């Protein structure tokens with residue numbers, strides 16, 4: 001054999017991919033890869049707004065570290081020829097136990113924003129949660145998705161506005177509301193402080209240069225409709241169309257006086273299930289169980305609020321143990337792989353929520369990036385179940401995981 005034919009037999013050339021999005025996705029094997037691609041594509045201030053956490057980012061880092069350090073006790077020889085990751089969330093079937101978390105200002109990652117994420121969630125047949133601070137409105141999202149939709153509520157001081165949003169969510173067939181209870185004030189996100197980051201980003205000399213070195217994002221941003229808090233457009237509370245600091249906005253508009261008594265007010269204004277997001281102790285989960293709450297989302301807001309907050313995965317087992325089957329338990333924060341979801345569910349969670357995972361996908365490759373993430377997480381759940389010897393979600397039990 002000549003050197004030429006030997007070389008030809010061992011070399012493999014991949015066809016050049018003309019589609020730039022497909023080219024980017026071809027380089028990604030997981031969520032961490034998409035994060036790296038998003039970091040390259042997005043202006044630094046935008047990436048840091050998505051990626052960052054409060055203060056020293058201890059809570060942010062702890063969320064992932066606890067998943068990393070939890071180790072399986074895999075069982076073998078259990079006939080795992082057929083694995084079914086489907087389960088129910090709020091009583092309805094899902095192909096795997098995940099809900100997409102609400103993220104404000106999603107259009108900052110890619111201009112279709114919440115519409116892209118809602119469509120991808122509908123295709124994956126899992127619930128999507130629209131944030132009160134969404135950059136697409138309740139109605140716009142409903143128009144593109146007949147999948148399951150939840151509406152996240154920040155409680156404005158103006159309760160009339162909240163009641164009106166709940167009516168709109170009901171009219172648009174949203175299934176549940178998610179009241180976020182960890183944001184009496186906004187956490188101190190120091191990456192944003194350092195960069196003087198505002199929503200939408202202000203154009204100063206720094207941002208112009210940042211924009212020039214990220215032309216893909218900038219082209220998309222300047223050609224799309226201006227970004228604003230679409231759910232409150234035309235209201236007196238301001239819709240973020242003019243650059244504002246998020247901390248200032250939250251301080252002015254949200255009600256820090258919110259208490260357990262207010263849950264009765266929500267019950268009067270919302271017929272469907274209520275999820276409380278931001279519960280961080282067994283005590284509060286038990287109080288929630290006495291308030292006609294369908295699910296608690298154990299969450300420290302992805303490490304963006306209280307930096308000394310516990311990691312949600314650490315709370316799953318004690319909370320699930322305490323509340324029994326009175327409320328469903330959702331574990332929110334740090335999910336980057338299907339194996340993370342399996343760990344949380346084994347410890348007693350009904351499902352996980354994920355925020356940044358899909359935002360990295362959106363920032364890296366738009367709607368197809370979100371599809372990629374959901375597919376990756378779903379496959380990861382099945383593969384992990386197979387490797388730990390569980391063929392159904394019911395077989396995932398606490399003794400399959402050792403928490404560090």
Ligand SMILES: Cc1cc2nc3c(=O)[nH]c(=O)nc-3n(C[C@H](O)[C@H](O)[C@H](O)COP(=O)(O)O)c2cc1C
Pocket residue numbers: 049050051063101102103104105131132133152180277299300301302303304332333334335353354355356357359
């Ligand atoms: C960019 C960004 C914006 C967010 N906006 C909201 C919001 O508007 N309402 C809310 O309840 N939580 C918000 N969160 C928190 C998420 O719902 C979720 O709790 C968090 O992302 C979970 O952590 P993970 O990103 O590690 O999955 C936001 C998170 C991020 C990263």
